[in-house]
Amino acid sequence: xxxxxxxxxxxxxxxxxxxxxxxxxxxxxxxxxxxxxxxxxxxxxxxxxxxxxxxxxxxxxxxxxxxxxxxxxxxxxxxxxxxxxxxxxxxxxxxxxxxxxxxxxxxxxxxxxxxxxxxxxxxxxxxxxxxxxxxxxxxxxxxxxxxxxxxxxxxxxxxxxxxxxxxxxxxxxxxxxxxxxxxxxxxxxxxxxxxxxxxxxxxxxxxxxxxxx
Numbered sequence: 338x339x340x341x342x343x344x345x346x347x348x349x350x351x352x353x354x355x356x357x358x359x360x361x362x363x364x365x366x367x368x369x370x371x372x373x374x375x376x377x378x379x380x381x382x383x384x385x386x387x388x389x390x391x392x393x394x395x396x397x398x399x400x401x402x403x404x405x406x407x408x409x410x411x412x413x414x415x416x417x418x419x420x421x422x423x424x425x426x427x428x429x430x431x432x433x434x435x436x437x438x439x440x441x442x443x444x445x446x447x448x449x450x451x452x453x454x455x456x457x458x459x460x461x462x463x464x465x466x467x468x469x470x471x472x473x474x475x476x477x478x479x480x481x482x483x484x485x486x487x488x489x490x491x492x493x494x495x496x497x498x499x500x501x502x503x504x505x506x507x508x509x510x511x512x513x514x515x516x517x518x519x520x521x522x523x524x525x526x527x528x529x530x531x532x533x534x535x536x537x538x539x540x541x542x543x544x545x546x547x548x549x550x
Contacts, residue, residue, distance in 0.1 A: 348494040349373050349486050352411055352462045354400055355387040355530045357502045358514060361473060362549050370478055372466070373497060374412040374459050375485040378402070384411065385458055387530035388502045391433045392521050395529070398426045402458055410485070412459040423451055430532070437520050439539030443472070447532070469531050473543045502528060514549040517541075 347369040353360060364370050378384060385400045401417040427448060434440045446468060455461040463481075470476035488495055514527045517538050534542045 346494060347371065347492060348496050349482070349490075350500070351376060351382075351384060351497040352459060352466065353383040353387070353500075354385050354458075354462050355398070355465055355469070355532055356383060357387070357500065357528045358531055358534055358546070358549070359528050360500050361469070361475065361531055361546050362514070363496055363500060364479070365475055365546055367494070368478060369480075371480055371482050371486065371493070372463075373482045373486050374463070375410050375482055376497060378406045378409055378411050378414045378458075379498065380407050382498065383500075383502060384462070385414075387532075389430065389433050389530050389533055390519055390521055390526050391429065395526060396429050396433065398429060398530075400426070400458060400461065406458075412457065414458040415456060416454075416458055416461065418454065423454075427451055434520065434532070434536040437536035440536050442539060443532070443535055469535070472535055473531075473546055475543070475546075502530075515545045517545055 346367055348363065348367045349371045350360070350364065350373070352372050352374045380402075385402055387398050389396050389398060399422065401420040401422050403415045403417045406414040430447070431444070434444075447465070450461070450464050450468065453461075453464075455464070467476065470479060486493065486495075516525050516527075517534065519525065519533065519537055531542075534545060538545060
């Protein structure tokens with residue numbers, strides 16, 4: 338069960354790779370948001386993957402990490418460059434959104450961040466998140482933790498690992514987005530990566546986040 342939300346409260350979130358739209362909806366509902374990058378990395382989660390909409394189906398984008406990462410804090414997890422993932426991920430993004438109305442406004446910044454070859458997953462995710470928050474005008478109430486935040490802290494709603502992508506069962510109940518025009522298909526696919534919303538709606542993305550719940 339998802340925790341109840343308080344618009345004037347404080348929450349803690351995990352650091353995800355190009356998070357889903359619900360991540361930003363939750364973030365906007367709190368007066369203060371803490372990103373915990375000291376928590377233990379969990380494999381096969383949105384800490385290193387996101388979902389976009391391609392011509393034929395939903396596409397999973399993955400940042401590979403080095404073996405043994407699940408035993409490390411998130412801010413020590415190393416990206417595995419033995420896999421040629423940057424070109425694969427960027428080709429998928431360009432193919433999916435190259436004709437989107439606002440692709441030209443965002444692609445250069447996103448591409449520049451992708452090809453930097455950050456050593457740590459934390460560095461990549463943090464830079465991408467900062468960019469997305471700036472585009473959505475949500476960066477004023479977000480800070481990074483100085484240490485690991487233990488579960489059950491009084492006064493903090495813990496949302497780590499509770500925000501799921503488009504296909505998670507939890508979204509049938511808790512994700513109620515404002516619909517927008519997507520590039521492919523006749524059926525709206527909710528709760529994809531935030532870049533789906535940014536490429537499709539541009540400056541209206543912040544309004545859509547504000548109107549969703």
